Amino acid sequence: MKYSLSLLALAATTNAAVLRRQNVPCTFSMAAVGDPTGSIVETTIGENRIGGSWPQGVYSIDAKVLTDAEGHNCSISPTTSQFQCIQGSAVTLFTLGNNGNLNYNNSTENWVACPATGPGEDGSYNIFTQAKSNTTGCETIQIVTGGFSCAALGRPSSSSTTSVATATSTSTSVPVAASTTSAAAVSCPTDITSGPFEYPHLIVPVSSESPDHPFGNQYTAHITPQNSTIFNFDVPSTAPYTGNCALLFLFPVASATQAGTYNFTGIEEETNENGGIDFSLLSGIANANTTYNTQPTVATDFGKVEVIPGKGYKVSTFACPAGKTVSYEAKSVGGLGLEYFENSAPSAIGLYMVPCA
Template sequence: MLALLALLVSGILFATLSQGSSITLRANAGCSFHLSTGGPAPFWVGQLPDGQARGGSDIRASTFTWFGDAFVDQQGRGCWWTPPSNTLQCDVNQQPAHGWDIPCNGIMTYNGQSTFYQCKTGDGDQVNLYLQSIGPQCQQVTLISDGCTDCQNSPGNGASAGPQPASTSSSSNTVPSVTPFTTSPSPPGSSSPTSPSGNAGPRPTALPPPAKDCSADLTNTFHYPSLLVPIDVANPDKAYGSSAYGQVSPNASTLFNFDFPAADAGKSCKVFFSLPSQSVLQSQQGSSYYFTGDGSVVFSRLGSAASAATTYNDIAQGRIGRNDLGALRLQPGNTYVIETFACPAGQGVSYMVAEPAGHDTCLIYYQEGAPVPVGLFVSTC
């Protein structure tokens, strides 16, 4: 398995929680699953070396990683229906096709479509998968996931809907998973946290100016988030609890809490977001992140601290106020200063990272510190 999406699959990662203090975590940034075809001749779905999805009795099952309403393969390639024939394939640097869903029965749908086609290739009993039939050599099938259903998001625990092959030819790591986010239409009456009408709710008070300017890195003392909480517009009243990952997508946003001890009295604080290049992160830490789209995000400071029970509607309906600090277009290899202020000793400050309406950023990363910081931090000096 390549290192491109090591953090998305099962890598051993190191996260610095505070200066001089680190822990080792084994985690998975997305729910893992296998696909099989449901029909007269069910097959596990594997791939050719170029990423094309293929079924067959001699095909080794691929492990895919769920990303809310899209998925990538075990090499981090985005899976989509390639034109003009609309063949299912996963390609390097390709944004995965959005619009997938895995209902409780495990039978996948794509924009509401649940019937697909497996078409003979002439290579033994191997078949390619298509969105529409391409001729008489095709037969209707369903695509069945063995995990990541709407009823649960743990690998391998999905309902076994319809006929499936007896066993997979490859193993899947059973590791903790991050909440999958959907990009279904917003529920009636809900508003997006990226653009709520009138920025409803109480706004945070301005923070005092800093005494001096800290560097936007980890060379000084710094604070790691004490809590990361994902929220989801498609499930506005659902509390997803704490996470080790930051996520931004058309529906997913992430909340961050920072706590400032009494020892920070008189110090300056600088909030910054670091997104190193993939090559630097892989070479120095052996980990990576998933990033597609134009990189547009909005940073906001919240009026009160988030908790593991905070939901999308707590923000959208103004139960927790917010103040937008500005939009950025993230690009790998850069660090972005979000805000500077006099450290509020003995208090906390919370932030939200979301996506502006109408954009297509998809970012999921493991929040980690030294030697290469990835995510949101506060430098103090």
């Protein structure tokens, strides 16, 4: 079976080829980190809240315009400073920080969460900017998104900084010993819908067919006999990432994802050739210039995972590498081929890190 990337197909004839990025609409869910912590939900009147009985919100961003699943513009109320998505509302420009946090006013990532009041109060929290006049009983939070890989917005420069001490851009890039924790000793989420999670801030394919060519930071992972992919995680230095963590690989059925999200040839390979995906922690930190020949060596091999569409997998549990950057690699075993667009929208696909209880 033959596997190819658009770049690798051109590698023999050009030295300046660039991996084609998939044109996949970028949708994602969001979660609050701080006190309170939890998924961002949306009420029927367009209020974005933390927790409660409302369904989890689904958002997209294009040219700094944030919209909800109904296509309503998200904005900051000029009178109440509340974060909402209401039909016909004026546009507020939002950006994603270097750590993937949702920012307003270009670089402000601190929000204010206040207990929701009124009829039907369900323990949820409304979200405001710091301009809210009365913040009694409110707490400061950040909003993390799964939209860091949004092609429409693009990743911010890795050299940019943020003003929050816990931002991942301040993490120390030091490899971490992977002391695997007994699964019986901790309780770990099996998906990313119920709480905070980390997604890759750098996705770098490397290829044995172009061993000296840096493919750069991509939106799509390529895991084939010729190509493997390295994922960097910038882990926060604060709770809940100070205990145990788990590395998850989520692989929904194709019909549950956006069109073009992934291409998979692996069932036959797994059955007949003992195939799958081998995940490992690397001994060093990859960057956008990492190539097949310069990639860090393997520090800890987590072993092969036989992936089947429609399932999620706990690759490993370990002490959280709090405040550090770590690199993991995914390699094809037995001829498996998988190319997918990392996306944390409902029916999330890809590699994620979650804190365990």
